[in-house]
Amino acid sequence: MIKKLLQRVFKSPKKPASTTPVHSQANIERIPAAVHRIDRRLISNAAIKTTDALQKAGFEAFIVGGAVRDLLLKKRPKDFDVATDATPEQVHRIFRRSRIIGRRFRLVHVMFGDETIEVSTFRGSHLAEAGDAKVTDSGRILRDNVFGSQEEDAARRDFTANALYYDPSTEEVLDFHRGVADLQAGVLRMIGDPVTRYREDPVRMLRAVRLSAKLGLKLAPETERPILELAELLHDVPPSRLFDEMLKLFLSGHAIESANALRQHGLHHGLLPLLDVVLEQPMGERFVRLALKNTDERVLADKPVSPGFLFAALLWHEVLLAWKKFEQQGNKPIPALHMAMDEVCDIQAEKMAIHKRYSVTMREIWSLQPRFEQRAGRRPYSLLENPRYRAGYDFLLLRCESGELPNEIGQWWTDFANADGEQRQAMLLPDTAPRKRRRRRSRKPSSSAAEE
Known part of the structure; x- marks a missing residue:
């Protein structure tokens, strides 16, 4: 009785508006568990609970996209998305801990503890007369709050490998565009x-190159061919979106391969200043590649990575060049x-909006570097107490390993941090810095002198 009541409360008699008929069963390849062999132990319990609750309320619901792709490749997905025929409002009513987000396309974030499942309603064509959609003259989609059928939703996805739907209740994979065959x-x-x-x-051009490098997949000829010709379209992309895509690229665990692939396809020079820095500066090439290598190793080992530290490393030699220029100006x-x-951050901001929380970390790390060369007096002790000491x-x-500074400086700080009080005192270098002259106070005239 309770289950039927819940279904009547949450189930709307109207499906999201669709501009085409319900998908034809002949277009779907249904792949059973015995064939795809997805390991359910790699699936998030929160994702299963989400699809289960939506299905019990009378809706269709599937784990979708990159998570299914990774499961088929025997990888553990980092994020799980769910697609459903329920509207955002209907999803929000089913899950107490959820919120509706998004402007370009509304989504629902469903929270289970510290895990968030992103739930989207099946999307329709942005070319449909009905619905909330807006497109620029060049064809770029600005907004597409258009709901549709599952078949339309599959057609709206970018790559065949991402147009895959997994139903945890039946353990079937629904494949609309031969994505499984392409993966194989x-x-x-x-x-x-x-x-x-x-x-x-x-x-999508950046995503194509990034996913190709990350997954070890070759771009289909017709997918690869237009990229170089259309690269200039990236000029019209909002800086915040470019930053998000660069963050995914550099934290993919395959940053070096991705950066090289972007250069190969002409997606760097003049379009993304950060990639120009990474790929076209011989002075700092070893430093940058060491930073990317260390980041890749940490990502692949599931260790935490600081984006602020990474961007500080990628832009450091630009800071060095500008620093020298301003010193030469007196x-x-x-x-x-x-x-x-300031100059380096302003140049990057023109094309890519680095989040303030990362730019603050970058500046703190950079500003600490001159202090590491001060190894006399009380200065080393105060630096050890700085909250950003470890990052600095x-x-x-990294600077020492790349050959920018003598290894002796890095070793001195390692030894100094591990030494006790007396050992630290013995390690201090002679203080050769010129002492500041103390200003002499002018003596105030005495009251008696004033009276005379």
Whole structure:
């Protein structure tokens, strides 16, 4: 009785508006568990609970996209998305701990403890007359709050390998565009006409190259061919979206391969200043590649990674060049460093909006570097107490490993941090810095003298 009541309360008699008929069963390849062999132990319990609750309320619900792709590749997905025919409002009513987000397309975040499952309603075509959609003259989609059928939803996804739906209740994989066959062949293929799809969203070009490098898949010829010609479309992409995509690229665990692939496809020079820095500066190439290598190793080992530290490393040699320039103009070293930091951050902000929480970390790490060369008096003790000391110290070791600084400096700080009080005192270098002259106070005239 209770279950039937819940279904009547949460189930709307109207499905989301669709511009085409319900999908034809003949277009779907249904792959049973005995064939796809997905390991259910790799599936998030929160994702299963989400699909289960939606199905019990009378809706269709599937784990979808990159999570299914990774499961088929025997990888543990980092994130799980769910697609359903329920509207965002209906999803929100079913899950007490949920919220509706998004402007371009509304989604629901469903929270289970510290895990969040993203739930989207099946999407329809942005070309439909009905619905909330907006497109630029160049074809780029600005907003597409258009609901549709599952078949339309599959057609709206970018690559065949991402248009896969897994039903935990039946353990079937629904494949609309032969994505499983492409995965087995080691191919990443765009759904539909690649030129049209890239014009709709130029970030798809970055995603194609990144996923190809990350998954070890070869781009299909028709998917790869238009990229170089359409690269200029990235100029119209909002800086915040470019930053998010760069963050995914550098934290993919395959940053070096991805950066090289972007250069190969002409998706760096003049379009993404950060990639110009990574790929086209011989002075700091070893430093940058060491930073990317260390980041890849930490990501693949499931260790925490600081984006602020990574971006500080990628831009450091740009800061060094600007720092030297401002010193040559007659500025003192520390003010010149801060002027250099401002200039480099402003240049990056023109194309890519680095989040403030990361830019603050970058500046703190950079500003600590001159202090590591001060190894006399009380200065080393105060630096050890700085909240950003550890990040600055790791950055220093990277500079030493790349050959920018003598290894002796990094080793001195390692030994100093591990030494006791007397040992530290013995390690201090002679203080050769010029002492500041104390200003003499002018003596006030005595009251008696004033009276005379």
